[in-house]
Amino acid sequence: MLKEFREYYKNNKFQFILTDLEGSVIDSDQNLFRTEKGTALGEIHPFFFSISDIMGPNREKTVFHCVQLGNSTEELTVDIEIIKQNGQFLIAIENLTEHYISYQSIAQARNESIIDSELILLKNHDLEERERFKNEFIQNFSHELRNPLTNIIALTNILQRSQLDEEQSNILTVLKDSTSNLKLMLEDILSLAMISKGKLALNPTVFNFKQLIEFLKLTYNTRAKERGLIFTITADESIPEYIEGDRLRLLQILTNLCDNAIKYTPNGKIILYAIQNQRRANKVNLRFGVKDTGIGIPEEKLETVLESFEQLGNTEGVGLGLSIVKGLLSLMDSRIQIESTSGKGSHFFFDVNLQFPLHDPNNETPDKKSKNEVVQKQKKYRVLLVEDNEGVQTSLLKTLIDAGDFFIDLVSDGALVMQEIVNKSYDIILMDVNLPNITGDQLAKVIRGFPFKNIKSIPIIGITANSYKAQIKAYKKAGMNVVLSKPFDDKELLSNIYKLLK
Amino acid sequence: MQISKKVVVLGHFGVGKTSLIRRFVEDSFSDNYKVSIGVHITKKTIEFSIDESVTLILWDLEGTDDISQIRESYLLGSHGIIFVFDVSRPTTFQNLGKDLISLKEKTNEVPVKIVGNKSDLVDAKELDQVLSEKNISYDYITSAKTGHKVNHLFEELAKMLAINA
Ligand SMILES: Nc1nc2c(ncn2[C@@H]2O[C@H](COP(=O)(O)OP(=O)(O)OP(=O)(O)O)[C@@H](O)[C@H]2O)c(=O)[nH]1
Ligand SMILES: [Mg+2]
Numbered sequence: 001m002l003k004e005f006r007e008y009y010k011n012n013k014f015q016f017i018l019t020d021l022e023g024s025v026i027d028s029d030q031n032l033f034r035t036e037k038g039t040a041l042g043e044i045h046p047f048f049f050s051i052s053d054i055m056g057p058n059r060e061k062t063v064f065h066c067v068q069l070g071n072s073t074e075e076l077t078v079d080i081e082i083i084k085q086n087g088q089f090l091i092a093i094e095n096l097t098e099h100y101i102s103y104q105s106i107a108q109a110r111n112e113s114i115i116d117s118e119l120i121l122l123k124n125h126d127l128e129e130r131e132r133f134k135n136e137f138i139q140n141f142s143h144e145l146r147n148p149l150t151n152i153i154a155l156t157n158i159l160q161r162s163q164l165d166e167e168q169s170n171i172l173t174v175l176k177d178s179t180s181n182l183k184l185m186l187e188d189i190l191s192l193a194m195i196s197k198g199k200l201a202l203n204p205t206v207f208n209f210k211q212l213i214e215f216l217k218l219t220y221n222t223r224a225k226e227r228g229l230i231f232t233i234t235a236d237e238s239i240p241e242y243i244e245g246d247r248l249r250l251l252q253i254l255t256n257l258c259d260n261a262i263k264y265t266p267n268g269k270i271i272l273y274a275i276q277n278q279r280r281a282n283k284v285n286l287r288f289g290v291k292d293t294g295i296g297i298p299e300e301k302l303e304t305v306l307e308s309f310e311q312l313g314n315t316e317g318v319g320l321g322l323s324i325v326k327g328l329l330s331l332m333d334s335r336i337q338i339e340s341t342s343g344k345g346s347h348f349f350f351d352v353n354l355q356f357p358l359h360d361p362n363n364e365t366p367d368k369k370s371k372n373e374v375v376q377k378q379k380k381y382r383v384l385l386v387e388d389n390e391g392v393q394t395s396l397l398k399t400l401i402d403a404g405d406f407f408i409d410l411v412s413d414g415a416l417v418m419q420e421i422v423n424k425s426y427d428i429i430l431m432d433v434n435l436p437n438i439t440g441d442q443l444a445k446v447i448r449g450f451p452f453k454n455i456k457s458i459p460i461i462g463i464t465a466n467s468y469k470a471q472i473k474a475y476k477k478a479g480m481n482v483v484l485s486k487p488f489d490d491k492e493l494l495s496n497i498y499k500l501l502k
Numbered sequence: 503m504q505i506s507k508k509v510v511v512l513g514h515f516g517v518g519k520t521s522l523i524r525r526f527v528e529d530s531f532s533d534n535y536k537v538s539i540g541v542h543i544t545k546k547t548i549e550f551s552i553d554e555s556v557t558l559i560l561w562d563l564e565g566t567d568d569i570s571q572i573r574e575s576y577l578l579g580s581h582g583i584i585f586v587f588d589v590s591r592p593t594t595f596q597n598l599g600k601d602l603i604s605l606k607e608k609t610n611e612v613p614v615k616i617v618g619n620k621s622d623l624v625d626a627k628e629l630d631q632v633l634s635e636k637n638i639s640y641d642y643i644t645s646a647k648t649g650h651k652v653n654h655l656f657e658e659l660a661k662m663l664a665i666n667a
Pocket of ligand 1: 622
């Protein structure tokens with residue numbers, strides 16, 4: 001029984017061949033494939049073609065695993081052992097097809113999954129590259145736009161104070177609206193690019209929460225009315241009057257949500273609400289939400305609605321609003337949530353942790369405006385304006401002249417500044433940080449290091465197209481008292497000047 | 503004179519070794535990927551003139567991302583080696599220098615041709631830039647899919663081996 005089994009097994013599993021050193025068959029069984037005596041083994045399968053080369057002059061024995069000897073109709077995967085003995089080759093072939101078929105399927109799955117994941121990584125890398133490039137481009141581009149926009153805003157303000165007839169005045173109002181819209185859009189684009197690059201930082205201050213709500217009420221009541229919509233705003237009485245947080249960014253989030261609601265609500269109403277979720281020590285958790293009765297968001301779009309440039313339908317305007325909201329909220333460790341029914345309306349809301357001062361900040365910060373008023377109109381101040389861009393020069397000059405409180409000297413080259421300040425005594429220096437020959441911050445450092453007190457303590461206001469926090473900090477560290485990022489309007493500039501002149 | 507030369511085709515998996523050989527031997531191509539295991543051997547005779555030809559015995563090896571793991575028996579008695587990488591997958595060529603060193607340790611003087619395959623998948627200029635940035639020199643850029651430079655590769659290698667014989 002065992003003998004028969006062994007025979008049967010051997011016959012199906014093995015073939016033994018004897019050849020001369022040229023590979024010509026001397027003897028063979030026919031278990032796996034037919035081999036006639038005298039034929040060159042290389043003719044049967046090319047594996048054996050180079051058998052004498054493989055064995056070379058010195059090799060006694062070699063084993064080859066997993067050799068495919070099959071043809072197009074039949075698979076045959078074998079291990080082959082070749083032994084050189086007495087001027088002959090003994091060849092043992094073991095059929096391991098079954099075994100190797102299962103090995104193949106494992107290798108197939110493994111290789112495919114590795115290649116797939118490689119390709120996914122590559123694709124992600126590409127996408128990141130493109131995203132990075134896009135952000136960089138947008139950022140540079142918006143910086144470039146700031147200079148001309150600053151000029152337009154400044155000159156428009158000047159123009160408004162001149163003698164105008166009614167038509168001119170109307171045109172100017174439209175012009176002003178358009179530029180301030182443009183400025184807002186530019187800020188949005190820039191914020192988005194900076195958020196994506198992780199370069200936007202929050203700037204928390206103490207602010208009057210009621211005033212913020214009042215401001216929103218005023219703005220959106222008017223805008224909603226213009227479109228025949230009803231706008232209501234409610235805020236819990238329990239919310240502290242003063243809140244510490246980034247007022248500007250909070251406002252940006254809420255205006256984006258309200259703008260969006262107005263844009264997508266053809267009729268009905270919009271509700272903005274603020275609820276106090278929790279309050280402990282000096283921390284408060286607030287929920288803000290905006291509900292509308294607008295067109296709503298189809299379920300399949302809920303996922304993508306927060307991505308850049310994604311828009312619902314064909315409404316005008318850039319669809320940046322919601323992605324800015326998303327980005328700003330993530331800076332505040334919060335997240336926008338959306339409930340929406342297509343055709344019925346949407347509800348956007350978020351919870352945010354803020355702080356509030358435990359004492360009344362009113363006692364420390366008396367109203368600044370009235371004091372500023374008093375400081376003005378005493379005498380004329382000497383201003384040194386250091387600016388090489390002609391457009392900016394003109395608009396700054398006009399603002400200063402218009403204010404009527406200043407004698408102004410203008411230099412456009414940083415290298416000439418030292419000479420000027422030593423020879424004349426200035427009350428304040430207004431300088432662009434990007435100057436030919438020497439940069440503004442270098443210049444500020446030199447001035448602050450001067451041995452004469454009247455020179456080294458001259459207030460310096462830096463003007464930059466850059467709004468990176470780190471950069472602005474560096475300018476201040478170099479000795480600038482205030483750094484204004486373009487675009488700013490003349491009010492902002494003047495109030496800073498008067499503050500420093502006090 | 504009838505001569506035959508053993509040429510081993512190796513490289514990382516999925517780079518198109520089997521496809522290059524199939525394009526050369528049968529002039530066909532398939533988009534399906536069937537992973538090769540062990541070794542599969544085919545031959546093709548190239549005629550240079552009426553009485554001059556070389557038969558290439560092509561050993562198509564199982565691909566691996568670790569060249570040092572290749573079974574040495576497969577390399578015995580080889581006359582030429584074709585090292586294939588995939589131009590669309592940086593992992594298959596980013597360690598090319600190291601791969602070639604570990605190959606040399608096993609094969610000594612056997613000449614190696616370096617082939618970047620799947621040229622149809624990438625932009626030629628970008629590829630040039632990537633390869634020169636990574637300091638990778640190659641002998642042929644091919645496409646088994648379009649057939650670009652495939653015959654060229656095998657014929658030049660055959661000629662070189664015939665002269666060496
Ligand atoms: N586009 C394109 N695809 C190719 C080319 N060459 C091979 N492929 C594809 O790449 C995959 C792998 O090809 P194979 O020839 O099996 O690769 P291999 O190097 O033999 O792979 P292993 O046997 O696993 O080492 C298959 O899907 C082929 O269709 C080419 O030149 N262009
Ligand atoms: Mg293969």
